[in-house]
Amino acid sequence: MVRKELSPIDVYRFLPKTNCGQCGEQNCLAFATKVVTSEARLEKCAPLLTKEHERARRQLEKMLRPAVKEVVVGVGLHAVKIGGKFVMYRHEFTYTNPTAIAIDVTDEMPEGELVDRLKKVEGFNFEFIGHPLKLDMIAVRSITNEPEKFQATAKKVVENTNLPIILCSFNPQVIKAGLAVAAKSKPLLYAATKDNWKEMAELALRHRCPLGVFAPNDLKLLRSLAETVLEYGIEDLVLDPGTFSAEGLAGTLSNFTTIRRSACKSGDEFFGFPLMGVPMIAWTQKNGVHEDVARWKEAYLAALLIVRFADIIVMHNINGWALLPLVILRQNIYTDPRKPMAVQAGLKAFGKPDDNSPVMFTTNFALTYYTVASDLESAKINAYLIVVDTGGIAVDSSVAGRRLTAEKVANALKASGIENMVKHRRLIIPGKAARLALEIEELSGWQVLVGPKDSSGIPKLLQEKWLTQA
Amino acid sequence: MKTKPAKLVEADFAPPAPTYPTKIVEVKLGATKNEGGTRGKSIVIGGETVPAFYGFGGPAPHPPVIALDVFDMKVSLPRAVKMHVKEVLEDPAAWAKLAVEKFEADLVTIHLVSTDPLIKDTSPKEAVKTIEQVAQAVKVPLIIGGCGDPKKDMDVFEAIAEAFAGERFLISSITRDMDVERCGRFIKRFGHVALSFTPMNMNLARDLNRRLYEFLPREDIVMDLTTAALGYGLDYAFSNMERARLAALAGDLELAHPMSSGTTNAWAAREAWMEMAPEWEPRELRGPLWELTTALALLLTGVDLFMMMHPAAVKALKDVIEQMAHGQPDEVDKIANWVCAKI
Ligand code: SF4
Numbered sequence: 001m002v003r004k005e006l007s008p009i010d011v012y013r014f015l016p017k018t019n020c021g022q023c024g025e026q027n028c029l030a031f032a033t034k035v036v037t038s039e040a041r042l043e044k045c046a047p048l049l050t051k052e053h054e055r056a057r058r059q060l061e062k063m064l065r066p067a068v069k070e071v072v073v074g075v076g077l078h079a080v081k082i083g084g085k086f087v088m089y090r091h092e093f094t095y096t097n098p099t100a101i102a103i104d105v106t107d108e109m110p111e112g113e114l115v116d117r118l119k120k121v122e123g124f125n126f127e128f129i130g131h132p133l134k135l136d137m138i139a140v141r142s143i144t145n146e147p148e149k150f151q152a153t154a155k156k157v158v159e160n161t162n163l164p165i166i167l168c169s170f171n172p173q174v175i176k177a178g179l180a181v182a183a184k185s186k187p188l189l190y191a192a193t194k195d196n197w198k199e200m201a202e203l204a205l206r207h208r209c210p211l212g213v214f215a216p217n218d219l220k221l222l223r224s225l226a227e228t229v230l231e232y233g234i235e236d237l238v239l240d241p242g243t244f245s246a247e248g249l250a251g252t253l254s255n256f257t258t259i260r261r262s263a264c265k266s267g268d269e270f271f272g273f274p275l276m277g278v279p280m281i282a283w284t285q286k287n288g289v290h291e292d293v294a295r296w297k298e299a300y301l302a303a304l305l306i307v308r309f310a311d312i313i314v315m316h317n318i319n320g321w322a323l324l325p326l327v328i329l330r331q332n333i334y335t336d337p338r339k340p341m342a343v344q345a346g347l348k349a350f351g352k353p354d355d356n357s358p359v360m361f362t363t364n365f366a367l368t369y370y371t372v373a374s375d376l377e378s379a380k381i382n383a384y385l386i387v388v389d390t391g392g393i394a395v396d397s398s399v400a401g402r403r404l405t406a407e408k409v410a411n412a413l414k415a416s417g418i419e420n421m422v423k424h425r426r427l428i429i430p431g432k433a434a435r436l437a438l439e440i441e442e443l444s445g446w447q448v449l450v451g452p453k454d455s456s457g458i459p460k461l462l463q464e465k466w467l468t469q470a
Numbered sequence: 471m472k473t474k475p476a477k478l479v480e481a482d483f484a485p486p487a488p489t490y491p492t493k494i495v496e497v498k499l500g501a502t503k504n505e506g507g508t509r510g511k512s513i514v515i516g517g518e519t520v521p522a523f524y525g526f527g528g529p530a531p532h533p534p535v536i537a538l539d540v541f542d543m544k545v546s547l548p549r550a551v552k553m554h555v556k557e558v559l560e561d562p563a564a565w566a567k568l569a570v571e572k573f574e575a576d577l578v579t580i581h582l583v584s585t586d587p588l589i590k591d592t593s594p595k596e597a598v599k600t601i602e603q604v605a606q607a608v609k610v611p612l613i614i615g616g617c618g619d620p621k622k623d624m625d626v627f628e629a630i631a632e633a634f635a636g637e638r639f640l641i642s643s644i645t646r647d648m649d650v651e652r653c654g655r656f657i658k659r660f661g662h663v664a665l666s667f668t669p670m671n672m673n674l675a676r677d678l679n680r681r682l683y684e685f686l687p688r689e690d691i692v693m694d695l696t697t698a699a700l701g702y703g704l705d706y707a708f709s710n711m712e713r714a715r716l717a718a719l720a721g722d723l724e725l726a727h728p729m730s731s732g733t734t735n736a737w738a739a740r741e742a743w744m745e746m747a748p749e750w751e752p753r754e755l756r757g758p759l760w761e762l763t764t765a766l767a768l769l770l771t772g773v774d775l776f777m778m779m780h781p782a783a784v785k786a787l788k789d790v791i792e793q794m795a796h797g798q799p800d801e802v803d804k805i806a807n808w809v810c811a812k813i
Contacts, residue, residue: 091712142809201474217802218802220481226481242799247796247799253794257524266486296755296786303767307767322756324741325741325759332708341706371702394738398669400669402620438588
């Protein structure tokens with residue numbers, strides 16, 4: 001059964017049904033409801049873990065297994081989980097485990113450059129409405145094909161970073177040399193191919209590492225390889241059907257889609273593993289063009305792969321301008337679509353406002369609200385903010401879609417009770433709602449001051465216009 | 471213990487080739503002389519029978535197309551965009567020419583911002599004049615963009631529809647709070663196409679389309695389900711469009727229309743245009759990539775018509791669309807050894 005079609009009753013049937021409350025829920029049915037939506041994990045039900053309920057637990061685990069297996073790379077705090085997808089489309093449920101972004105280093109890099117690059121990757125961070133957006137892994141590539149060189153590089157990587165590692169070479173001797181220094185950090189071994197699968201599988205088995213399987217543009221071969229190494233005893237795989245740019249783009253996306261579709265819609269057990277994409281390909285065909293062009297191409301290849309099912313991507317560029325849109329895209333695709341995009345409407349106070357403090361409004365679209373709120377907070381502004389219910393739509397779209405009208409604003413002003421809290425009658429409105437200014441004045445009797453189109457301009461507006469006109 | 475296989479286990483794999491009951495309606499934009507207009511060529515969008523870029527069912531019958539924005543008066547633009555159009559900011563005809571000749575726009579959208587009662591309140595007559603100049607300057611199909619005031623837009627749209635009868639302009643846009651009957655009638659009578667716009671809600675989209683069906687054939691309706699910027703609601707826009715297209719292909723006729731995206735909205739994200747700490751600069755590159763990334767996510771949901779602004783984003787999206795029209799990769803060798811590539 002596909003996970004999203006499970007009902008709480010399906011799960012409830014196998015629970016101990018004692019309503020003992022150890023899971024923190026009122027009763028077994030409440031727990032079942034949370035398990036189905038992934039809000040609670042089975043392990044929370046202690047009685048289920050006992051011998052008596054072993055069969056039921058096995059059954060439940062089977063029922064709840066995601067269509068794409070969850071694979072862990074690395075150990076401890078920095079380990080990354082990839083895959084674990086229940087559905088093909090995010091609107092069907094929600095996507096788990098955001099695409100891990102790996103940055104490459106090579107065994108030809110001078111030590112200084114290598115260490116510097118590792119630092120930059122670790123230090124990459126963008127705070128986006130309360131979420132740190134980071135890079136996740138290091139892909140160590142063997143360019144020289146020499147085991148000693150690769151080992152030395154892998155050693156330096158392990159010594160200088162806690163980020164999980166992908167050991168990349170098609171030569172089992174090279175991978176073996178890398179494992180001699182990096183096995184403890186449980187790297188992903190990349191990759192088994194039609195030529196080396198036996199040695200690679202042997203290494204993965206011996207060191208209990210996840211194994212990448214690579215068959216460029218040959219799904220039949222990829223599936224055969226997956227089946228073969230699974231029979232060999234490997235449990236955790238990552239599949240790479242090959243990433244092609246330019247003329248191969250359509251085929252690349254089609255391969256990724258076909259694999260994920262087979263896993264989610266047909267329950268294909270050999271394709272039910274995380275997928276790896278390599279946007280870095282864009283750099284191998286650069287033929288003397290400017291580096292920014294390669295960065296740009298790599299970025300858009302990565303964007304397509306993030307949307308279309310890649311669980312890991314390997315990239316070369318570490319420039320912020322090209323990575324920022326990607327980490328935000330990843331954040332967007334992996335948000336929970338079941339969560340409402342609205343915050344509660346009503347009056348909010350920032351800092352310590354008094355009866356002279358500015359009054360402004362915004363919409364209850366969560367992102368708009370958090371952006372305005374963080375701008376007010378970081379500028380340490382004392383103000384009242386009235387959050388108008390637009391059904392969770394941003395200012396410009398809600399003006400266009402008539403979800404934000406002068407009437408609504410006037411009503412929200414009245415309902416907020418702000419008239420008893422400030423002495424003035426001046427309302428700052430978002431620049432993108434400028435067209436409502438006159439009508440708001442008419443309906444509410446308040447004087448309107450049109451604010452900036454972006455809330456980052458609020459401090460400046462207050463400085464230039466609020467004080468001088470007060 | 472299992473016995474380890476000694477040689478490759480040959481697994482079989484037949485790629486799935488599901489069929490869908492519904493075809494997205496084909497809509498023709500623009501009309502040539504033979505077709506009753508004056509455009510150099512007309513463009514057909516829609517016609518898909520499978521989800522976008524799934525590989526089976528072959529490439530889409532009509533690849534997605536791109537319209538560039540032109541404004542009928544000087545407006546504030548992000549710096550990264552302005553630098554490419556600064557010579558033509560006050561000349562919509564020259565701007566349109568630049569968009570078509572230099573930036574290779576398939577269509578041009580003229581946003582009649584000046585007609586806004588709160589801006590210049592220019593008359594429908596003047597709007598007709600502006601369109602006249604643009605229609606002379608370029609031969610691509612045109613999209614007529616309103617100012618956002620429902621009453622005024624109806625007057626302006628009607629005047630333009632009549633003055634350019636038979637041109638199959640895309641009227642952008644018809645919203646739920648307009649007099650849908652009046653709009654439907656003049657669009658039908660004068661031979662144009664309606665862009666049915668709704669705020670990110672499939673039920674509202676169905677509802678507006680249903681109201682339009684009373685006056686317009688399905689072949690005269692394109693829909694805009696609202697585009698939000700990367701980082702600022704793109705997740706909702708993306709899933710709304712993906713769901714709508716899948717529902718349409720599965721038989722929901724009221725959603726089986728080509729989709730248009732106001733991708734220019736990407737610039738509403740402050741990270742697209744704002745100066746940031748040095749590690750995120752230059753914004754001249756970050757900005758267009760923001761618009762492109764927004765476009766690419768929506769391309770994958772099946773958008774047929776993109777309305778965009780930055781020439782570099784347009785160029786890259788065109789490249790991607792062209793590349794997507796190719797079949798399977800044939801140069802497996804080229805990437806087979808990516809691990810060893812020297813960069
Ligand atoms: S811990 Fe288990 S048995 Fe106890 S109430 Fe929760 S689900 Fe039921």
